[in-house]
Amino acid sequence: MKALVLYHSEEFGNTAKMAEAVAEGLREGGLEVDTHNTLDGHFPINEFAGNDCAAFGSPDYYSYVAGALKTFMDDHYIARVRKGVKNLQGKPYALFYSHGGGGRVVTAMTSLFKHVGTQVGEPVDSYLAPNAGVLEECRALGKELTEACK
Numbered sequence: 001m002k003a004l005v006l007y008h009s010e011e012f013g014n015t016a017k018m019a020e021a022v023a024e025g026l027r028e029g030g031l032e033v034d035t036h037n038t039l040d041g042h043f044p045i046n047e048f049a050g051n052d053c054a055a056f057g058s059p060d061y062y063s064y065v066a067g068a069l070k071t072f073m074d075d076h077y078i079a080r081v082r083k084g085v086k087n088l089q090g091k092p093y094a095l096f097y098s099h100g101g102g103g104r105v106v107t108a109m110t111s112l113f114k115h116v117g118t119q120v121g122e123p124v125d126s127y128l129a130p131n132a133g134v135l136e137e138c139r140a141l142g143k144e145l146t147e148a149c150k
């Protein structure tokens with residue numbers, strides 16, 4: 001079974017630390033995991049089809065998701081609806097985000113990523129850098145996603 005952890009992290013690496021903890025939880029559950037920071041480049045939507053489940057992480061940018069993650073969901077719609085690419089939906093997925101004291105990004109994330117499949121667990125949030133407790137929540141979310149994926 002394969003999982004994708006797709007996230008954006010640019011300012012301090014806060015969301016990247018959360019992504020790594022989610023990936024650890026998934027790997028502990030026996031999944032093969034790819035992690036991708038959209039800061040490093042565009043994620044090809046066709047590659048998403050090969051994953052059994054996914055976790056998505058964003059910083060709060062103006063109470064919305066980072067632009068590159070919105071692009072991923074734009075690509076998802078076009079590939080699925082206009083190009084007929086299969087296996088882009090019906091996947092269990094989990095959400096995590098970091099913020100600077102607002103955190104309203106969760107509303108946009110919940111609304112956008114629902115097109116991927118069924119949300120697992122509650123979104124994990126971090127006020128700026130994730131502390132040990134938040135990282136443990138991220139690992140637990142990864143494990144919960146593993147169970148939903150099997």
Ligand SMILES: Cc1cc2nc3c(=O)[nH]c(=O)nc-3n(C[C@H](O)[C@H](O)[C@H](O)COP(=O)(O)O)c2cc1C
Nearest residue numbers: 009010011012013014015059060062063100101102
């Ligand atoms: C362009 C920009 C817009 C932001 N807007 C918000 C916001 O509306 N609400 C909030 O709580 N934090 C906001 N922040 C703070 C980031 O969400 C926060 O610093 C986050 O932890 C950065 O994650 P990263 O280190 O993974 O890039 C913003 C940061 C940037 C760069």
